[in-house]
Amino acid sequence: MARITYREAISKALWEEMERDPSVFILGEEVGVWGGTYAVTKGFYDHFGPKRVMDTPIAEATIVGAAIGAALTGLRPVAELMTINFAFAAMDHIVNQAAKLRYMFGGQFTLPLVIRTVSGGGRQLGATHSQTPDAIFAHFPGLKVVAPGTPRDAKGLLKAAIRSNDPILFIEHATLYQMRGEVPDEDYTIPIGKSTIQRPGRDVTLVTYSKMLEISMKAAEQLSKEGIEVEIVDLRCLRPLDMEPVLQSFKKTNRAVIVEEGWRSYGVGSEVAARIYEEAFDYVDAPIQRIAQKETPLPYNRTLEQLALPQVEDVVRAVKEVL
Amino acid sequence: MEREQYLDLYYQMVLIRLTEEAAAQLYQQGKIGGFLHLYIGQEAVSTGIVSARLPQDRVITAYRDHGVAINVGIPAKLVLAELLGKANGVSKGKGGSMHLADVQRNFWGGHAIVGAHLPIAAGLALGDQYQGKDAVTICMFGDGATNIGFFHEALNLSKVWNLPVLWVCENNQYGMGTAVERASAVSEIRQKALGYDMPNSRVDGMDVIAVREATLEILAQIRNGQGPHFMEVITYRYRGHSMGDPERYRKAEEVKQWQENDPIGIYRRYLESHAIANAQDLDQIDRRVEQEVAEAVRFAEESPEPPPEALFEDIYVE
Numbered sequence: 001m002a003r004i005t006y007r008e009a010i011s012k013a014l015w016e017e018m019e020r021d022p023s024v025f026i027l028g029e030e031v032g033v034w035g036g037t038y039a040v041t042k043g044f045y046d047h048f049g050p051k052r053v054m055d056t057p058i059a060e061a062t063i064v065g066a067a068i069g070a071a072l073t074g075l076r077p078v079a080e081l082m083t084i085n086f087a088f089a090a091m092d093h094i095v096n097q098a099a100k101l102r103y104m105f106g107g108q109f110t111l112p113l114v115i116r117t118v119s120g121g122g123r124q125l126g127a128t129h130s131q132t133p134d135a136i137f138a139h140f141p142g143l144k145v146v147a148p149g150t151p152r153d154a155k156g157l158l159k160a161a162i163r164s165n166d167p168i169l170f171i172e173h174a175t176l177y178q179m180r181g182e183v184p185d186e187d188y189t190i191p192i193g194k195s196t197i198q199r200p201g202r203d204v205t206l207v208t209y210s211k212m213l214e215i216s217m218k219a220a221e222q223l224s225k226e227g228i229e230v231e232i233v234d235l236r237c238l239r240p241l242d243m244e245p246v247l248q249s250f251k252k253t254n255r256a257v258i259v260e261e262g263w264r265s266y267g268v269g270s271e272v273a274a275r276i277y278e279e280a281f282d283y284v285d286a287p288i289q290r291i292a293q294k295e296t297p298l299p300y301n302r303t304l305e306q307l308a309l310p311q312v313e314d315v316v317r318a319v320k321e322v323l
Numbered sequence: 324m325e326r327e328q329y330l331d332l333y334y335q336m337v338l339i340r341l342t343e344e345a346a347a348q349l350y351q352q353g354k355i356g357g358f359l360h361l362y363i364g365q366e367a368v369s370t371g372i373v374s375a376r377l378p379q380d381r382v383i384t385a386y387r388d389h390g391v392a393i394n395v396g397i398p399a400k401l402v403l404a405e406l407l408g409k410a411n412g413v414s415k416g417k418g419g420s421m422h423l424a425d426v427q428r429n430f431w432g433g434h435a436i437v438g439a440h441l442p443i444a445a446g447l448a449l450g451d452q453y454q455g456k457d458a459v460t461i462c463m464f465g466d467g468a469t470n471i472g473f474f475h476e477a478l479n480l481s482k483v484w485n486l487p488v489l490w491v492c493e494n495n496q497y498g499m500g501t502a503v504e505r506a507s508a509v510s511e512i513r514q515k516a517l518g519y520d521m522p523n524s525r526v527d528g529m530d531v532i533a534v535r536e537a538t539l540e541i542l543a544q545i546r547n548g549q550g551p552h553f554m555e556v557i558t559y560r561y562r563g564h565s566m567g568d569p570e571r572y573r574k575a576e577e578v579k580q581w582q583e584n585d586p587i588g589i590y591r592r593y594l595e596s597h598a599i600a601n602a603q604d605l606d607q608i609d610r611r612v613e614q615e616v617a618e619a620v621r622f623a624e625e626s627p628e629p630p631p632e633a634l635f636e637d638i639y640v641e
Contacts, residue, residue, distance in 0.1 A: 025453065051453065057483065062442040062476035069446015069460075072431065075453060077446075092439050092473075105424045105432060106415030107637035142638055165640035192641075 001184055007177040009151035010116075011040050013158035014078065016187065018048055021076060024162055027054040028063055028080030028116075037082055038118060038177055060090035064115060068098055068167075071113040076162060081117040084171060085129050087137075098167040099142030113167040114158075119147070120174040120211050120261060121309055127297035130305070132262040134210070135271070137169050138238035144192055145238040147171040149213030151181035153236055156190030164192060173211040193240035197249065201231035204319050205249040207272050208259040209235040212291075212310060216259050219315035230257075230319055238268060243275050250276055254285035255322040259315055264292035289318040329599045332374055332531055334608050336366040336587050339390045341616045342399045346389070346406055346420075349620070350566050355406045359420050362390040364561035367586035368493050369394050371534025372461060375542055379458040381451075383431040383444045385465055386421035387493075387560075395428040399616055403623035410629040415637070417629070437498075438468040441477035441490075448486040448551075459545045461538075463491040467498025469512050481551040482519045488551040489541055490516075493528065499564045500572035516553035528558030529586045532593060 004012070018024045025048075026041060032055040035042035045053045056063050060081055067079035081087050087094060094115065101109045121130035138145045144166055148154040154172070161168040198213060199220055208216045213234050220230045231249045235241065250256050256276055258269035269290035276288060294308040343361045350359045362369070365387070373382060373394035384391045392402050397413055405412025406420050413423050414433075421435040431447060434440035444462035451458040468474055469492055481488045492512050496503055504510045516523035522544070526537045534556060541552045559581040563570050594600040 054484075057476070057479060059476040059480065061439075061473055062445065062480050065439070065442020065473070065477070066446035066449055066480060069443040069448070070450040070453065071446070072443070073447055073450025073454065075450050092436055093442065096436055097439060097443065101432075102640070103637050104414065104418050104422045105426075106413070106417050108414070108424055108426045109431075110640060144639070 001182045003180050004151055004183050005177060006151045006154050006179045006181070007038065007040055009155035009183050010158055010172060011042070013155045013162070014041065015044070017159055017162045018052060023074065024076045024078065025052040025054065026078045026080065027056050027067060029056055029058055029082050031055060031080050036080070038174070060086045061093050064090040064093035064098065067113055067115065068093060068101070068111060071111045072109055076112045078114045078116055078162060081115060083129060083174070084117045084119040084133060085131050087117055094137065094143065094169065095140045099140045103142055110165050111167045112165045114161045114170055115168070116170045116172065118174050119171045121298045121305065122175050124300055124302055124305060126300045130298040132293065134171055134238055135262055135267045138241070138268070142167070143239065144168045145171065146192060146236065147210040147238060148236055149176070149210045149234055151179065152183050153190055155183055156188050157192065157236065160189035160192050163189065168192065171210065176211055176214065179214065193237045193242055195233055195235045195242040195245045197231060197245055198234045199230070199232040201229035203228050203253055203255070204230045204322055205246065205253045205256040206230045206232045206259060206315070206319065207235065207246050207256060208232065209238070209268070210261065212259040212261050215310060215312055216315055218312045219319065222312065222316055223319055228319060228323065235268070241271070243279065246272065246276065247280050250280050251283045254283050257289045257291060257315065257318045257322060259291045259310060261293055261310060263295055264290055265295065267292055286322040289322055291315055291318050326599055329594060330604070330608065332370055333590055333594060333605060334612065335370045335394055336531065336590065337609055337612045338399060338615065339366045339370070339393050340587065341612050342393060342402060342619065343389055345616050345620050346403065347566065349403070349407065354624070355420070356408065357419050358386070359406070359566045360387040360564065361560065361562040362387050364581065364586070365493060365495060365528065365558045366390055367531035367534055367590065368528045368556050368558050369463070371531040372463070372491060372538045375535050375538035376459070376461060378429065379456060380542065381429050381431055381447050381458065381460045382463070383440050383447065383460065384433065384463040385437070385440065385468065386433065386435045387465070388421065388423050388433040391430060391463065392423040392425070392433070395425060395430040397423065397425050397428065397430070398619070400619035400622040403619050404626045407623045407626070408628070409623060409626035410633065411626050415629060415633065417637070438464065438471035438473035440464070441468070441473050442480070444488060445477045445480050445486055448481065448488045449484065452486060457546060459487045459489055459542050461489045461491060463493055465498060466492060466494040466496070466503050466507065466512055469515055470498070470506055478516065478519045478521065478551070478553070482521050485548070485550040487545050489538070489545060490551060490553045492553070492555045493558055494555055495558045495560045497564070497572065500568070502572065513553055513555040521551055521553050522549065523553040523555070525555045525557065528556035529584050529589055531586060531590050
């Protein structure tokens with residue numbers, strides 16, 4: 001086990017998969033000569049060359065479209081969209097093409113495709129560059145949506161995604177790249193579509209993913225000092241959504257708080273809460289709480305931006321509310 | 324070309340027309356749902372283009388795709404079975420008219436979002452280039468697709484990366500009901516390729532031999548590493564944009580004028596004047612096709628519906 005950053009974990013996963021399989025290649029804006037705007041692909045261009053590390057024009061629809069086409073020929077493209085906000089310019093290719101081609105042509109098409117992108121606010125980038133619209137993409141059958149919250153999961157899930165034969169949107173978080181964590185030295189993958197317990201506890205079930213896992217962990221430590229033990233379930237994948245660990249935990253605690261960074265309306269919290277009510281109604285001891293971003297476009301001003309984003313104190317308060 | 328090949332082109336064009344006429348009837352009988360975009364009038368385009376490709380060359384087109392489907396060799400009965408939503412249709416009844424494909428025949432669809440398949444075509448060509456394959460991707464689309472961003476992104480990328488793509492704009496004069504000059508800044512659409520420094524050409528799409536010869540020459544150039552080429556093919560659809568089009572945007576005389584210049588008629592005269600076939604030979608092919616289409620309709624109608632469990636099949640591999 002080595003302690004490495006989330007960025008290093010993702011970078012290593014890509015590097016190792018490219019070394020292992022010559023059909024894996026990267027394309028995207030500034031992934032090559034620049035080394036990636038989040039420095040994930042730093043050094044790749046020099047090592048793997050321009051054929052396997054392709055700098056593209058700023059043309060998101062065509063980055064995803066070309067990746068789809070290349071995947072149809074049997075390659076394993078990893079397309080990078082600089083941020084998820086730019087995925088809207090590629091929306092048709094993600095939801096109308098990647099998610100549907102296999103089904104629509106009766107299983108003739110296979111798309112071993114990964115689209116890596118970056119979600120999340122908190123860096124004063126303004127309303128168009130700070131969104132967390134992960135739930136939108138999880139709405140579409142045919143697509144898989146992965147969003148890791150730890151270096152270990154990031155590496156294992158990205159490797160699994162690259163080896164998978166289905167189209168996968170792999171959502172990283174802009175403010176997790178510096179996060180350090182234990183990562184196994186040996187080659188490993190983590191199965192897509194499996195939620196996991198990141199912290200055991202007995203009192204309240206806290207369901208979360210990605211950056212909000214870090215926030216939830218901090219809240220859990222604070223609450224622990226007051227004798228409240230929360231159990232944290234990390235979804236890791238939004239589609240397919242694995243509710244098993246959530247329901248198991250809930251049946252034990254009978255109380256849940258769902259923490260997401262995106263907006264509350266029609267969000268991950270709405271989905272998870274509805275499923276708990278549908279599948280474990282008899283176990284509900286308190287109304288389920290949802291912590292999410294305030295319903296505004298995200299402002300530039302630092303104070304206002306932080307006001308809009310979920311904070312540790314919001315989680316602490318919600319946990320106390322359900323108790 | 325051998326005599327047989329000449330006759331095969333004629334056979335294909337007649338097969339497209341009669342299959343589509345049968346489809347129009349089935350649609351009017353309520354047996355085909357959704358949209359039905361007929362290719363009638365444009366047969367020489369896909370027939371000429373597909374006849375010029377090598378087996379490794381990929382073809383991808385828009386939603387007016389019945390012609391290409393037949394040209395690549397999908398039996399008419401499987402095309403009609405798909406139109407009727409049957410389990411043995413080419414896309415298992417889940418695609419419908421706009422989503423025909425046959426990967427074994429290197430036909431990559433049938434795409435219903437205007438222009439969206441152009442970036443995908445660039446990717447198909449990228450895949451072949453990456454793997455060092457001697458293949459060209461032929462991407463067909465209508466004049467309407469040249470006004471959307473996908474078109475410009477894909478053309479640009481293909482030139483920047485020198486991808487082996489033949490872009491084929493089937494200019495049939497209308498994007499749905501809007502005439503080319505009302506929607507496009509240039510009505511000679513090939514001019515759009517100039518902005519990407521791309522070799523381009525303009526071909527008479529009512530003349531199957533002209534289309535075939537132009538395509539052969541261009542495919543050879545692309546195969547030599549010349550990079551993408553933009554071919555504008557001038558053609559016309561006799562029927563509406565799709566079934567049920569009130570056709571308020573054009574006059575009956577205009578349609579009639581084009582019909583006098585019918586691609587099948589032109590080709591008949593060509594074959595006769597070049598002493599490749601006489602009227603009797605060609606009438607015989609017509610009758611063979613009529614029979615084939617009648618059997619195809621019967622086959623499609625008698626084919627089974629997909630079972631309920633098919634609803635959840637083929638969403639994912641894993």
